[in-house]
Structure formats: C-alpha cells, structure tokens
Amino acid sequence: MAKDQGVNIPTATRPRRPGRATPAPAKAAPVAAAAPPAPPKKRTSPAQFFREVRQEARRITWPSWKETWITSVMVGIMVLITAVFFLVVDWALGMGVQQLLKLAG
Secondary structure, three states: OOHHOOOOOOOHOOOOOOOOOOOOOOOOOOOOOOOOOOOOOOOOHHHHHHHHHHHHHHHHOOOOHHHHHHHHHHHHHHHHHHHHHHHHHHHHHHHHHHHHHHHHH
C-alpha cells in the first residue's frame, strides 16, 4: 500500500536515506481530561434585556462637541494630505509610463 492510502510506517522500520540525520523519537502527547459539559445558559426576558441595554448606555462616555469638531477637522486634514500624496504618486507613475512608451515608440 502507498503512503497516501493511510499506511504509516514506523520510523524504526523505514529505510534510512544516506546523509540524513536520524530524527529524535517523538514524545507522547499528554492526554487531556474531557471537560464536563457546560451548564445551559439562563434565558433573559426581553424586559431584562432592554434594562441591561439602558444600563450599559448610561456608562458610555460621549465626546463633547469640541472633541467631535476637532476630530472631524483632523480627519479632513488627513484626507487632504492623503489625496495630495496619491495625486503626486499617480502623476509620477504616469510620467514614467509616458517616458517608457516614448522610448519604445
């Protein structure tokens, strides 16, 4: 039978290839104890769910208008910087391609 058919020849009985080191014997993996089944989760009523959602919403720290404005301006500035960067890269690559086409033609 071939190796791809599920036959596993033990290392000790395999023919050795010249020039290869003998592999170290494999250590046996420790056997893990089977975990006990988890207890079923307690179901939550819709009213309890919405109470918990409101409670979590009260814990949220919302940014002030000033923080929101500053963050929005910073995002706008980063978008402009990125747009200019890609404009320059696109122009440079376009010029390079044009020069290559002029040389070829």
